[in-house]
Amino acid sequence: VIDEAIAAGRYAIDTEFHRERTYFPALALVQIAYGDRIVLIDPLAVDISALGRLFATDTLAVFHAAQQDLDVLTHAVGSVPSAFVDTQIAGGFLGYGTPSLVALLTGELGITPGKGDRLTDWLRRPLTSAQRDYAAVDVAYLIEVWDRLASRLEAAGRLGWALDACAEL
Numbered sequence: 001v002i003d004e005a006i007a008a009g010r011y012a013i014d015t016e017f018h019r020e021r022t023y024f025p026a027l028a029l030v031q032i033a034y035g036d037r038i039v040l041i042d043p044l045a046v047d048i049s050a051l052g053r054l055f056a057t058d059t060l061a062v063f064h065a066a067q068q069d070l071d072v073l074t075h076a077v078g079s080v081p082s083a084f085v086d087t088q089i090a091g092g093f094l095g096y097g098t099p100s101l102v103a104l105l106t107g108e109l110g111i112t113p114g115k116g117d118r119l120t121d122w123l124r125r126p127l128t129s130a131q132r133d134y135a136a137v138d139v140a141y142l143i144e145v146w147d148r149l150a151s152r153l154e155a156a157g158r159l160g161w162a163l164d165a166c167a168e169l
Helices: 002-008 047-054 066-077 088-092 101-109 129-140 140-155 159-168
Strands: 012-019 027-033 039-040 060-063 082-085
Touching: 002 012, 002 027, 002 047, 012 066, 012 088, 012 129, 012 140, 027 047, 027 129, 027 140, 039 129, 047 066, 060 066, 060 088, 060 140, 066 129, 082 088, 082 159, 088 101, 088 140, 101 140, 129 140, 140 159
Parallel strands: 012 060, 060 082
Antiparallel strands: 012 027, 027 039
């Protein structure tokens, strides 16, 4: 998966985690999409620190609302992607008042995903098919959304602003 994501040149990434009654958030799932693949990685079953090799490359990671994911990955992996963009930040520079993932998917792609299992216990195993489907949607369209937002930002002369804000994050 790591080699394929690197070869793809960019990938979408998201995490699910548990924060209640823990000092640091407990990583429960990592979702990665690249090319035509979506991969759900169970950090309870595999050594997630291997993602550090992917994060150390200049392969572009596309997040939505990256702040919490970056915190979780810092504790679980020991690093974060060295090159990344955040569609929430980009959406803000294009006038989205609330650049939620649902708002961006609806506004940019005409897709309205279901609310699904967002308030689920992500540490419980096995994950249900509804949980897996919900988690997959979180990354399935991020690269396409980023491409559209980046094009619109470029046309508006604001792409640099968004990239600077992502770098600051």
